[in-house]
Structure formats: structure tokens, C-alpha cells
Amino acid sequence: MPNAHATRPIKRSSPQPTQRIVQAITEAIAERRLMPGTKLTEAKLCEIFDVSRTLVRQALNQLSRDHLVTLEPARGAFVAKPTTEEAQQVFAVRTMLETMIVRALCKSITPAQIKLLKAHLAAETRSIVNNDIAERTRLLGEFHAVLASIHGNLVLSEILSDLLLRSSLIALMYQSSQSAEESHAEHELLVKALEDGNTALATRLMKQHLHHVERNLKLETQTTDLKAVLSQSLSDLAR
Ligand SMILES: [Zn+2]
Incomplete structure (x- = not known):
């Protein structure tokens, strides 16, 4: 594993x-x-x-x-x-798990964990500025793995890591640079909501974000x- x-x-x-x-x-x-x-x-x-x-x-x-x-x-x-059905199923399960993670994190997140997330966001920014497609795609996917690992439920982390691998490979193939920038901006908003402990906003942002990522898959x-x-x-x- x-x-x-x-x-x-x-x-x-x-x-x-x-x-x-x-x-x-x-x-x-x-x-x-x-x-x-x-x-x-x-x-x-x-x-x-x-x-x-x-x-x-x-x-x-x-x-x-x-x-x-x-x-x-x-x-x-x-x-x-990957078919659109496959992608939809992966994203449906991710939405369930990741909104659950975000909801829990709003109550438990520590300043050190916020710092870790911000360092990750800074790395995302660098890869986008450098137009490093492979690194950018990896970091955008890893953001979700970092959230899961902070949450601390190992079983959930393991289930999510399988789903993330699948969706990051889908993203590798289909993500445009425009959607990468959009994803990064949404990660920033989400970290801000977590920092503010705004549960309603954070869960809504995660739901919207995963919906956008799915919508931006380009099957060609x-x-x-x-x-x-x-x-x-x-x-x-x-x-
Ligand atoms: Zn994301």
C-alpha cells in the first residue's frame, strides 16, 4: 500500500x-x-x-x-x-470522503498544519509560474493527499490515496493549464476557510472544487x- x-x-x-x-x-x-x-x-x-x-x-x-x-x-x-462514467464515479466518492475530511478539519486543524498547507500552496504557485506540467499536476493532486494525512484517519487516507492516484492519472491526461490555475486558486480559498474554521464555506468550496476539476476533464x-x-x-x- x-x-x-x-x-x-x-x-x-x-x-x-x-x-x-x-x-x-x-x-x-x-x-x-x-x-x-x-x-x-x-x-x-x-x-x-x-x-x-x-x-x-x-x-x-x-x-x-x-x-x-x-x-x-x-x-x-x-x-x-478513462470513460466519463469512470471519472464521475471516482469524483462522486471523492466528494463524499473529502467533504467529510474538510468538515472534521475545520474543528481540529492546528497552526502548524495550516503552515504545512501554505507551504504546499507556495510550491504549487512555483510549478505554475515555471509552467512545469508534470510537477504542477503532481502537486495539485498531492494537496488532497496532504489534507487526508492531516485529518489523521489512516483507513480513510488509504482509501483516498487509491482514488487520488486514479484521478491524478486522469488529470495528467486531460487537465489544461487553465484548469490547473483555477484548481490552485480554489486550494487557496479552501485553506483560508479552514484557517477561519468556517465549516459551511470549507465544505461548499471542496464540493465546488471537485465539481470543477471533474468538469474540466477534456476527453480528446x-x-x-x-x-x-x-x-x-x-x-x-x-x-
Ligand atoms: Zn484540488
Whole structure:
């Protein structure tokens, strides 16, 4: 079970060939170079990464466990394309859990915890100013994990971390820079309401925020030149 910070940082360097492939494909999706529905041909991946089919399959299996890739019998691997129903269900459960967390936090939050949240908001601001898409997406998702961890119910944190991983992967694929800025602004308002102990406002802001995040998911399909985008990732990694 991963900890509450379910939105994994995307690191630049890794010695394992399987991880190198996972990383390159994750980054290509995060940076919107690889779009949902793109076919990930095993033979092409072997050629691009210069590795065996076994390693490519290991990487695709890991990406499938992370809900980034869909493996279809007899058809192969595709960049995952979560349905709107799937996204709606994830957000419906998150809304229930996260409004509950916010309601409880209004009564129990300490100055040290407010300070922690403000430091997180400052990091969000930096990633938005720097236009660092992968970092920005990670931090925006992690804000919710931080709230859950402050709340202190470990069972709730664990359930939410699974949902956050799923929705952050959806967000990685579909979030626009406009919605990222909107999300950040809403996080700031929410922290202010928590600091003021305004339960009614804080729960309403959380509900609205999750509704906006869900509304801003952009489901689009386009074909992609697999070799061009992944060769780019490889040259990035070599730097
Ligand atoms: Zn958020």
C-alpha cells in the first residue's frame, strides 16, 4: 500500500530498463505528447528503447496496474482512455470522503498544519509560474493527499490515496493549464476557510472544487507518431 502521497513524483533518472520505459511513457502522457487511445506497439517499443520484448511487457504491465495503459487481449496495449462514467464515479466518492475530511478539519486543524498547507500552496504557485506540467499536476493532486494525512484517519487516507492516484492519472491526461490555475486558486480559498474554521464555506468550496476539476476533464483523441514522441523522452533522459 503506498502512503497518502499517492501521486508519484516523476523522476528524471532511473537505472532499471523497465523503469526507464515506464518513465518515458508516463512523461509523454503527462506532457500531452501521447494521447489517450494511442496504440503502444510492442515491436516499436522494443526498437525505440532498444530492449527485449520481455522488458517492454513488464513496463506495459506496470503501466496497466497504474491505470495509465489498457491491455486488450489480441489487440495489444493502448494509452488508457478513462470513460466519463469512470471519472464521475471516482469524483462522486471523492466528494463524499473529502467533504467529510474538510468538515472534521475545520474543528481540529492546528497552526502548524495550516503552515504545512501554505507551504504546499507556495510550491504549487512555483510549478505554475515555471509552467512545469508534470510537477504542477503532481502537486495539485498531492494537496488532497496532504489534507487526508492531516485529518489523521489512516483507513480513510488509504482509501483516498487509491482514488487520488486514479484521478491524478486522469488529470495528467486531460487537465489544461487553465484548469490547473483555477484548481490552485480554489486550494487557496479552501485553506483560508479552514484557517477561519468556517465549516459551511470549507465544505461548499471542496464540493465546488471537485465539481470543477471533474468538469474540466477534456476527453480528446488524436493520433500520434509513437517514435517521434518517445525518442524525445529518451533524449530528455539522456541529458
Ligand atoms: Zn484540488
